[in-house]
Amino acid sequence: xTRTIWFLTSNAGKLKEATHHLQPLGYTVRLLxxxxxxxxxxxVDTLEEVAQSKITQALNHLPEGEQSEDMVLVEDAGLFxxxxxxxxxxxxxxxxxxxxxxxxxxxxxxxxxxxxxxxxQLRSAEFQAVAALWMNGxxxxxxxxxxxxxxxxxxxxxxxxxxxxxxxxxxxxxGEPLPSGTYGEKSAHGKTFGAMPIEEKQYYSHRSRxxxxxxxxLPSA
Ligand code: IMP
Numbered sequence: 435x436t437r438t439i440w441f442l443t444s445n446a447g448k449l450k451e452a453t454h455h456l457q458p459l460g461y462t463v464r465l466l467x468x469x470x471x472x473x474x475x476x477x478v479d480t481l482e483e484v485a486q487s488k489i490t491q492a493l494n495h496l497p498e499g500e501q502s503e504d505m506v507l508v509e510d511a512g513l514f515x516x517x518x519x520x521x522x523x524x525x526x527x528x529x530x531x532x533x534x535x536x537x538x539x540x541x542x543x544x545x546x547x548x549x550x551x552x553x554x555q556l557r558s559a560e561f562q563a564v565a566a567l568w569m570n571g572x573x574x575x576x577x578x579x580x581x582x583x584x585x586x587x588x589x590x591x592x593x594x595x596x597x598x599x600x601x602x603x604x605x606x607x608x609g610e611p612l613p614s615g616t617y618g619e620k621s622a623h624g625k626t627f628g629a630m631p632i633e634e635k636q637y638y639s640h641r642s643r644x645x646x647x648x649x650x651x652l653p654s655a
Contacts, residue, residue: 436461436462437460437462438461438462438463438464439461439462439504439506439507440465440466440496440504440505440506440507441463441465441466441507441509442466442468442489442495442506443465443466443508444470445594447594447632449465451645452507452509452645455642455645455649456649459652463507466496472491472495473488473492474487475527478524480524481510481512481562482564482566484510485509485510485564485575486566486573488510489506489566489573492508492568493506506567507567508565509641509644509645511561511641512525512526513595514559515538515542515557515559516558517542517557530595535588535596535598536588538596538599539584539586542584553583554583554601554614557583557585558581558582558583558614559581559582559583559600560579560580560581560582560640561579561580561596561640562578562579562580562640563577563578563639564576565647574648574651576645576646576647576649578640578643578644578645579611579640579643580611580639582603582614582638583600584599585598585599585600585626588626589629590625590626592627592631592635593630593632596627597626597627597628597635598626599628600626600627601626601627602622603616603638604616604621604622605618605619606619622638
């Protein structure tokens, strides 16, 4: 019998991605449907604390409650910009809703250089993701990072959120991110996430990395 993982998300893309990772291991991923506004985004300092709070809240909506054999998955991500001491970080969703990508570009307007490598260093940033899984009364955490930099202007119609302004760093032959400005086996060639198809984004994605980190800790179903 396969074990069910209830995924708390309102994002169809995230559900698809989690199914892609977990189904081959014998898990059935189902959407944990809750009314809009039923889960409160806490104002805390780290993505892990956000994920933990969401797990606790999600357990109230689990069909068989905390006695269930099922598991609960939540995932939380944010954009951390070095020159802004990590802002917007845990406030990424709020920042996107208020000042948006154009506001973020304005905040970095003074950080520019003709030299691409220097520009990438001045505007360095990273996406971070935490995937948290509740099972048998315990919470497992997986972490994923995607280093890169903030483009000088928005580009691309694909993706969501900050994708049009984020350029990922190149990857080495093992798929690991390289320092800014290093040319790698796999290169975004200066394209933003918004200007690449979802399949290409997966190579770099903080979310895929967080799920893979979680998977390494899981027994097969
Ligand atoms: P969430 O909590 O994982 O939904 O993400 C918080 C905020 O960061 C949301 O506003 C997202 O739009 C943004 N974000 C998270 N992951 C990505 C990504 O892969 N690309 C662009 N924006 C993202």
